[in-house]
Amino acid sequence: MDEGIYARAAAMTDPRIMPKEEKQILIQMLNEIDPKANYTKNLEEEVIDAYDATIKRLKAFEDKEFAERLIKKFYMND
Amino acid sequence: MEYQRFLTQGFKPFNPLELAKETEKIVTKKGEEGLERKYTNFYSVPVYRGIATGYAVGCCLRCIYCWSDWSRDFPEKFGNFYSPKQVAQNLFKAAEEGIIYSNYWRKLITKVNKLRLSGCEPTIGKEHLLAILEFVENSKYPLFILETNGIILGSDKDYVKRLAEFKDKIYVRVSFKAATQKALPKEPVQLENFINSLLKL
Ligand code: SF4
Numbered sequence: 001m002d003e004g005i006y007a008r009a010a011a012m013t014d015p016r017i018m019p020k021e022e023k024q025i026l027i028q029m030l031n032e033i034d035p036k037a038n039y040t041k042n043l044e045e046e047v048i049d050a051y052d053a054t055i056k057r058l059k060a061f062e063d064k065e066f067a068e069r070l071i072k073k074f075y076m077n078d
Numbered sequence: 079m080e081y082q083r084f085l086t087q088g089f090k091p092f093n094p095l096e097l098a099k100e101t102e103k104i105v106t107k108k109g110e111e112g113l114e115r116k117y118t119n120f121y122s123v124p125v126y127r128g129i130a131t132g133y134a135v136g137c138c139l140r141c142i143y144c145w146s147d148w149s150r151d152f153p154e155k156f157g158n159f160y161s162p163k164q165v166a167q168n169l170f171k172a173a174e175e176g177i178i179y180s181n182y183w184r185k186l187i188t189k190v191n192k193l194r195l196s197g198c199e200p201t202i203g204k205e206h207l208l209a210i211l212e213f214v215e216n217s218k219y220p221l222f223i224l225e226t227n228g229i230i231l232g233s234d235k236d237y238v239k240r241l242a243e244f245k246d247k248i249y250v251r252v253s254f255k256a257a258t259q260k261a262l263p264k265e266p267v268q269l270e271n272f273i274n275s276l277l278k279l
Contacts, residue, residue, distance in 0.1 A: 003239055005241060006248070007250040008250075008251055008252070010253045011253065012253065017143060018257075022256070022257050026256075026257030030254075044251075053147055058142055060084050060086060061084070061142050070084075074151075
């Protein structure tokens with residue numbers, strides 16, 4: 001922004017992974033950087049969608065065997 | 079060091095800038111027409127009221143909720159290399175063709191005149207991106223949207239300075255992933271509930 005580039009912030013603020021307090025801190029930080037943008041009102045908020053890759057990544061984090069199977073699947077044809 | 083794939087319990091914390099360098103080695107290569115970079119696809123979509131999109135391979139973060147395709151985790155396995163000129167041409171072509179995967183959207187959005195790089199992290203491969211912007215600058219297209227997690231730009235002032243040379247046409251959308259250093263969900267059982275809540279959406 002200091003270089004005159006038009007830039008706007010978005011954030012992954014899905015309450016299932018970002019606590020309210022953290023969202024407030026983020027908005028406060030963004031407002032300090034760019035007060036005109038008024039992120040208290042205008043922050044573009046992202047939520048987690050149930051895409052196949054998202055679900056599998058979450059599952060891989062939870063389940064080591066699933067993660068190993070997933071890795072193997074990508075190397076099966078090597 | 080082994081290339082960081084998706085996260086698993088007990089993963090070793092990593093430096094995103096190091097991972098960016100590792101990823102860059104995989105997703106870029108020198109070509110006759112400048113630095114080439116890997117993409118999985120070029121197409122137009124309805125977001126931003128119609129935009130031609132290049133889907134860049136490889137990222138420097140490993141968000142567990144990431145919706146990007148598997149080219150994030152296995153960049154060596156996905157995509158093809160394109161020169162900056164080819165990327166620009168593919169974006170222009172995708173814009174000309176408009177939205178082709180849905181008649182519904184095609185009827186609603188009849189003209190696409192914005193361009194963007196998205197997908198994983200398009201700022202990986204600095205010279206490649208800057209060279210694409212030269213082509214965009216000299217094109218009829220008025221707006222180029224760069225979607226980024228901001229990690230690389232935040233660590234490289236020269237990169238931002240050089241992007242500013244195209245400031246009449248670019249809009250940078252930085253997507254923040256966190257405000258504080260925080261842990262991942264602590265208990266696997268919490269994650270199970272979390273996955274279930276996602277599936278119910
Ligand atoms: S920054 Fe974006 S592409 Fe990269 S891991 Fe996070 S959500 Fe996925």
